[in-house]
Amino acid sequence: MMRNYLLCLFYLFSVTVFSQNKLEVFFDFNKDVPNELSQIKINQWVLEHKNAEIIRVLGYCDSVDDSEYNKELAMRRINTMITFFKDNAVKISDKVELKAFGKDFDYSKNQSENRKVVVFYTEVEVIIPKDVTVESDFQLTQLSTLVAEEKSTLASKFDKAKKGDLIRINNISFYFNSEKVMQQSEPILEELYQIMVANPKLRIEIHGHICCNPNPNDTKLSYRRALVILKYLTKKGIPVNRMNFKGYGSNDPIYRLPERNEKERAANRRVEILIVAKQ
Structure with missing residues (x-):
């Protein structure tokens, strides 16, 4: 009421x-x-x-x-x-x-x-006048909150996945026109590292995707972003022979381009992990 x-x-x-x-x-x-x-x-x-x-x-x-x-x-x-x-x-x-x-x-x-x-x-x-109280439902959802939610469910996604499955990872955000991961998204990469450590037989292929760009040949940015995730994991000690990477640009969208709204753009702008081997 x-x-x-x-x-x-x-x-x-x-x-x-x-x-x-x-x-x-x-x-x-x-x-x-x-x-x-x-x-x-x-x-x-x-x-x-x-x-x-x-x-x-x-x-x-x-x-x-x-x-x-x-x-x-x-x-x-x-x-x-x-x-x-x-x-x-x-x-x-x-x-x-x-x-x-x-x-x-x-x-x-x-x-x-x-x-x-x-x-x-x-x-x-x-x-809004100062004497009107508005509940927090009106506040914008911050990236850090989305990252925390994604991190909390990631291990479960890998536990349920089998060889050949694609695991979609949302909210890995990068700085403008670069492969540098924004600080707020780093907990997701740390969680992915922990999953690789906990599953030594797990082999993956990292797929980078972008939204909005209709040029099918423009795959460089998605390629570099997938590579930087691989480098993050190898730098922390995951053997490189357990991983591969690919950049798809906007060639494999979930929603047809041009996207109709931000929900569709966000879905197309993603990182996916292909399970190559798992025991």
């Missing part, structure tokens, strides 16, 4: 506001991939801005090289960010504006400040 009352208060007294904001992403000299600090920043941004919609993306370069080359580099930086947003299920407006600048803008005297992409986005904000 009290719960229903609180829900009514939430909908009656909350105010929905559409705000326009911007995100600045910085790049190293002559690179079209965000620098390390910006990679951390944009991954955190994705977690904190579930209701964002990208409406405008502007690309810039420093004053080195000619305007034509700089404009081409600025556009590559824009495309890198668009790919990132698609891979992370960030909504992009159908009328999104993409504009690259060569040398036709006001430069900062600090060259590193010119190597950037500026992303403009709108966001739905629900403003």
